[in-house]
Amino acid sequence: MTTSRDRAATGAIARFLSDDHERLDTLLRRAATQSGAIDETAYAAFRGGLLKHIGMEEKILLPAAQDARGGEPLAAAAKLRSDHGALVALMVPTPTPAIVAAIRTILSGHNALEEGPGGVYEVCEQLAGPDAEALLAKLRAAPDVPVHPHMGGAKIIEVTRRALIRAGYESLASTL
Numbered sequence: 498m499t500t501s502r503d504r505a506a507t508g509a510i511a512r513f514l515s516d517d518h519e520r521l522d523t524l525l526r527r528a529a530t531q532s533g534a535i536d537e538t539a540y541a542a543f544r545g546g547l548l549k550h551i552g553m554e555e556k557i558l559l560p561a562a563q564d565a566r567g568g569e570p571l572a573a574a575a576k577l578r579s580d581h582g583a584l585v586a587l588m589v590p591t592p593t594p595a596i597v598a599a600i601r602t603i604l605s606g607h608n609a610l611e612e613g614p615g616g617v618y619e620v621c622e623q624l625a626g627p628d629a630e631a632l633l634a635k636l637r638a639a640p641d642v643p644v645h646p647h648m649g650g651a652k653i654i655e656v657t658r659r660a661l662i663r664a665g666y667e668s669l670a671s672t673l
């Protein structure tokens with residue numbers, strides 16, 4: 498969780514991507530209604546937004562940081578990519594309250610690694626140095642990603658469980 502004081506100290510890239518986290522959190526909260534039914538409009542906006550956000554990090558932000566380090570990836574990059582894999586897998590099945598809960602659990606730890614003082618966003622921004630403005634422009638111009646229809650059924654849940662286990666989320670896998 499980022500406080501307003503932290504925000505004042507962070508740069509434009511960290512702010513842009515942290516604001517996107519907040520927007521996505523709001524959509525996910527809206528998607529999980531009190532009755533347990535999923536609000537499909539909110540969930541569709543969340544899903545498209547999260548896939549785009551992950552694309553911005555994987556295709557623009559992390560490669561820029563790696564380039565700035567002479568080809569050496571950030572120490573946190575492997576964990577971030579592994580979490581992204583789990584999140585992308587969770588976007589495939591027809592959403593249920595258990596799937597929404599699993600997404601929320603992964604995102605809370607994941608976003609904390611990225612946001613805030615000393616987080617991945619701040620490190621990437623510092624590495625960009627004078628190129629930070631151009632990097633932000635690239636992030637802003639990132640394309641929407643194609644979103645495929647959901648898939649239902651036990652087989653898809655099994656595939657999703659295996660993806661969570663691969664990413665180190667064994668206990669979450671058993672909740673699906």
Ligand SMILES: [Fe+2]
Pocket residue numbers: 551554577581607611
């Ligand atoms: Fe991420």
Ligand SMILES: [Fe+2]
Pocket residue numbers: 514518550554608611
């Ligand atoms: Fe992120």
